[in-house]
Amino acid sequence: MPPLEPRFSATMDKVGESEIAQVWKLGFEVPDVVGLWVGEGDLPTPAFICDAAARSLREGHTFYTHKSGIPELRSAVQRYHARVYGVEPAFERVTVTGSAMTGILMLMQAVLDPGDSVVVVTPVWPNVFAAIDIQGGVIREVPLKAEGDRWHLDLDRLFDACDETTKAMFIVSPGNPTGWMMSSEEQAAVLAFCRERNILYIADEVYHRFVYEGRGAAPSVLEVMRPDDPVSIVNSFSKSWAMTGWRIGWLISPPKLAKALDTLVEYNTSGSQAFLQHACVTALEEGEPFIAEQVERCGRARDLVMQRFAAMPRVRLMRPEAAFYAFFGIEGVTHSLDFAKKLVREARVGLAPGTAFGRSGQGWFRLCYAGSIERLRRGMDRLEAAL
Numbered sequence: 333m334p335p336l337e338p339r340f341s342a343t344m345d346k347v348g349e350s351e352i353a354q355v356w357k358l359g360f361e362v363p364d365v366v367g368l369w370v371g372e373g374d375l376p377t378p379a380f381i382c383d384a385a386a387r388s389l390r391e392g393h394t395f396y397t398h399k400s401g402i403p404e405l406r407s408a409v410q411r412y413h414a415r416v417y418g419v420e421p422a423f424e425r426v427t428v429t430g431s432a433m434t435g436i437l438m439l440m441q442a443v444l445d446p447g448d449s450v451v452v453v454t455p456v457w458p459n460v461f462a463a464i465d466i467q468g469g470v471i472r473e474v475p476l477k478a479e480g481d482r483w484h485l486d487l488d489r490l491f492d493a494c495d496e497t498t499k500a501m502f503i504v505s506p507g508n509p510t511g512w513m514m515s516s517e518e519q520a521a522v523l524a525f526c527r528e529r530n531i532l533y534i535a536d537e538v539y540h541r542f543v544y545e546g547r548g549a550a551p552s553v554l555e556v557m558r559p560d561d562p563v564s565i566v567n568s569f570s571k572s573w574a575m576t577g578w579r580i581g582w583l584i585s586p587p588k589l590a591k592a593l594d595t596l597v598e599y600n601t602s603g604s605q606a607f608l609q610h611a612c613v614t615a616l617e618e619g620e621p622f623i624a625e626q627v628e629r630c631g632r633a634r635d636l637v638m639q640r641f642a643a644m645p646r647v648r649l650m651r652p653e654a655a656f657y658a659f660f661g662i663e664g665v666t667h668s669l670d671f672a673k674k675l676v677r678e679a680r681v682g683l684a685p686g687t688a689f690g691r692s693g694q695g696w697f698r699l700c701y702a703g704s705i706e707r708l709r710r711g712m713d714r715l716e717a718a719l
């Protein structure tokens with residue numbers, strides 16, 4: 333008898349391998365490739381955070397724990413927001429999640445029935461699309477407009493994309509891949525619309541500390557909202573504290589939604605590891621010098637990227653205001669994925685193809701500049717020679 337084939341759900345047809353992974357995998361076959369495709373820096377988690385986790389492990393914090401997070405971490409998240417934004421969210425609104433990704437999935441589980449739509453500002457980190465697909469939701473893309481060297485959000489277009497099927501709006505600011513940063517006025521306008529229509533405004537703020545001109549944090553919707561507004565803020569320890577491999581983040585939601593999330597945590601992760609959470613308290617309380625060092629390093633890398641691209645006539649670079657990505661168009665390129673593969677094989681430089689981030693990314697590419705300047709310089713040299 334032939335072996336039985338697994339019987340997959342229809343979801344599996346939708347959530348295939350991402351285009352970033354397709355290009356990244358090619359790189360395994362190319363020696364000495366300079367990969368600028370993934371969304372993380374090259375600094376390991378600082379020792380003071382690792383030490384706190386080790387201490388907690390040794391103290392025996394190895395058991396099941398509170399679903400929405402240990403009280404010490406939920407309180408530390410409250411204090412962190414009070415310090416950075418001058419607004420302290422109530423304790424019961426904070427949910428610790430096993431990464432921002434898990435938080436996003438749980439939000440979709442909490443609000444979507446099959447056929448409900450989510451309006452998403454694009455280009456965007458592709459896992460957002462997958463989270464909607466997994467819940468059987470319908471994705472409505474609203475692309476940012478490239479105006480001069482800045483991205484612009486057309487609010488009328490955003491609001492026109494919503495109808496009675498729309499349960500949520502998903503906006504990543506600071507943006508991945510664009511580096512676009514939403515203003516407080518835009519956040520207030522979106523919030524007013526979402527209030528009127530009772531649409532959940534999901535604000536992904538995982539890059540909130542990577543801001544280069546002026547303030548130390550990007551505008552947060554927390555600054556313009558009321559506690560019971562239909563808003564969930566997604567955040568993560570991954571980027572600001574260089575903890576991508578730890579898998580831990582948090583959500584701030586209206587009290588009733590936070591209660592539903594407390595239920596959902598049980599059936600997703602049954603809570604995040606207590607020893608990681610103790611380390612996260614230390615990260616929030618003692619991490620400012622490390623954040624400043626990281627942002628300063630990324631700022632220098634961003635200057636280099638902008639300077640180098642300015643000398644490449646085929647490149648259209650939008651000015652990245654925040655996060656740690658450059659998103660740029662290459663004149664004459666009609667197929668981003670094919671061209672990104674060609675760059676890996678022939679120029680030994682790895683970029684993420686723009687189409688990974690939505691339909692509007694054709695002809696565009698994302699470069700992550702959160703690494704060492706020497707490596708970045710090598711990557712830019714190869715890219716320049718290839719173009």
Ligand SMILES: Cc1ncc(COP(=O)(O)O)c(C=O)c1O
Nearest residue numbers: 371431432433457508568570581
């Ligand atoms: C916009 C955005 N949100 C969330 C995440 C994921 O965060 P986490 O590592 O906590 O799942 C990423 C990772 O690249 C991201 O770009």
